[in-house]
Structure formats: structure tokens, C-alpha cells
Amino acid sequence: MKLNFKKTGQGEPLIILHGLFGSADNWFSIAKELESDFTLFLLDQRNHGDSPQSEDWNYDVMAEDLKEFMEDQQIDSAFLMGHSMGGKTAMNFAMRYPEKVRKLIVADIAPRFYPLHHQHILEGLNAIPIETLKSRKEADDILSQHIKIPGIRQFLLKSLGRGDNGGFVWKINLPVITEKIANVGEALETDNTFSKPTLFMGGENSDYIRSEDKKEIESLFPNSHIIYIKNAGHWLHAEQPIAVVETVKAFFKK
Structure with missing residues (x-):
């Protein structure tokens, strides 16, 4: 690759x-x-x-x-x-x-x-409706329900980008990371x-x-x-x- x-x-x-x-x-x-x-x-x-x-x-x-x-x-x-x-x-x-x-x-x-310990992060990221998301603030508001520390949310939302059509996209492969998170540990x-x-x-x-x-x-x-x-x-x-x-x-x- x-x-x-x-x-x-x-x-x-x-x-x-x-x-x-x-x-x-x-x-x-x-x-x-x-x-x-x-x-x-x-x-x-x-x-x-x-x-x-x-x-x-x-x-x-x-x-x-x-x-x-x-x-x-x-x-x-x-x-x-x-x-x-x-x-x-x-x-x-x-x-x-x-x-x-x-x-x-x-x-x-x-x-x-290392045992699984990123589940709350994945739950928060997957709760963001990426296809209909209107703003970064909306994403942060949703993520704040799962992650209280602003600095961690800011770090995670750096992976939020813009697609060719102007809408939001994840730079990380969220589905695969969610499915195979155990591999990291x-x-x-x-x-x-x-x-x-x-x-x-x-x-x-x-x-x-x-x-x-x-x-x-x-x-x-x-x-x-x-x-x-x-x-x-x-x-x-x-x-x-x-x-x-x-x-x-x-x-x-x-």
C-alpha cells in the first residue's frame, strides 16, 4: 500500500x-x-x-x-x-x-x-450522522455526550474532512476500525x-x-x-x- x-x-x-x-x-x-x-x-x-x-x-x-x-x-x-x-x-x-x-x-x-478500552470513543464517533452532518459544532455536540474532555474531542474531530461533494467524510476507516478494534491491542x-x-x-x-x-x-x-x-x-x-x-x-x- x-x-x-x-x-x-x-x-x-x-x-x-x-x-x-x-x-x-x-x-x-x-x-x-x-x-x-x-x-x-x-x-x-x-x-x-x-x-x-x-x-x-x-x-x-x-x-x-x-x-x-x-x-x-x-x-x-x-x-x-x-x-x-x-x-x-x-x-x-x-x-x-x-x-x-x-x-x-x-x-x-x-x-x-491490551484489552478493549476504546468502546466509548467508537460509540461516539459512530453516533455522528456523517451523511447528514451540517457542521463541526454539531459533531462536537454529539461526541460530547460520549467524551467529556474537549481536547480529546478536538483530536478525534481532526479526522473529519470534506468530500468532493462538499459534505463531511471520515478520513479514518471507521467501519473497519470499529469491526477490528481488537487487533490494536x-x-x-x-x-x-x-x-x-x-x-x-x-x-x-x-x-x-x-x-x-x-x-x-x-x-x-x-x-x-x-x-x-x-x-x-x-x-x-x-x-x-x-x-x-x-x-x-x-x-x-x-
Whole structure:
């Protein structure tokens, strides 16, 4: 699959993968702070942003999408960073193609299985009558009945776009994501290890990377360590962008 992407900066290649319900645009402000050090490639993963949509949606195909992208861009190897779902894609890719990854950052996700916990978001998104929707305010009003935090609603509604006929459309493949949401929580299943430098970067206020995950992380990524960004939750790059930028530079450049 030919993924949509944004390219900026100069220097060694750094590929960034967004999380569930997100897009390349989520990382653009971070990329602006890194573009003097790296050539950045911000990808829309399949069924998100402006990339193609497909009934096939799991980490196997998303890892292969990344391989195809690197081949198309003639990138032999790159620094790789993924957040949440993108982190799981990045882990899967690193296990399959370690020669293509120089160093790896996994942002606020562990290799373990995660139970379903996005149902209220999917209920809210599916409650929006996309074919008859008149305004973004109407969408926000409906979504507010399911999601109380305005910042989360604002993030989710970034996937609301305009179609060729002027009406609203979802940039995410909402039906497939709804049907196959369990795939996002799947554990990293592999007999391999990734021995190159790896950083697990968690949010201090998030429970996505727990202390009990350390043993599994170290067994799969023996050259890894875990840090936590202070005063940050799951969307650490939005909540503490300066700390994330400094961490990324320090890890990839040392």
C-alpha cells in the first residue's frame, strides 16, 4: 500500500508513526523542532489520514506498509519512532527487519496485550450522522455526550474532512476500525529479539507502560531502557512537546 506522508528537514532519516485515530499531522509540531537534525517522514498509516483504506488492518500489514514505503523512498535504514498503535507497528517492523532500523523509540505502549478500552470513543464517533452532518459544532455536540474532555474531542474531530461533494467524510476507516478494534491491542508475537538501542518513552501519568512490563520489554529488546516524561499522559507529545523533542534528540543523536 502506498502511504500518504509528509517530508521535512535535513539530515539522517527519521520515520514517525502516529497512533490510533491519529494522522501524520499530530506530529508536525514535533517535526518542526527536529528538522534541523533529521530528514523526517511523517506517515499516515492505512485507514488513517490521507492514506488508502482497506479491509485488511493489523500489525502484519502495517509493518509491510512501512517496508514498502522505505523501499519506494530508497531508505536503506532509518531512525524509527511510533506512538501507541504506531509504536506497536514499529516494534513489529523492527523484529522483522532489524537491519532497516538504526535506533527505535516506542512512545507510551508496551509489547503486551491490551484489552478493549476504546468502546466509548467508537460509540461516539459512530453516533455522528456523517451523511447528514451540517457542521463541526454539531459533531462536537454529539461526541460530547460520549467524551467529556474537549481536547480529546478536538483530536478525534481532526479526522473529519470534506468530500468532493462538499459534505463531511471520515478520513479514518471507521467501519473497519470499529469491526477490528481488537487487533490494536494484540501482543507482540515473535520469537525474535531486537538488539539495537531502543527507548520506551512513557507518560508519567499514563498506565500504558507499567513497572511489570519491564521484564517482557527487556527480554524482547535487550538493549533498551524506559523513561517517563513528567506531567504527561498518553498523548505525551501534545502535553509535553519540549520534553519529547529533547528526549528524541538526545537518544537518536548520541
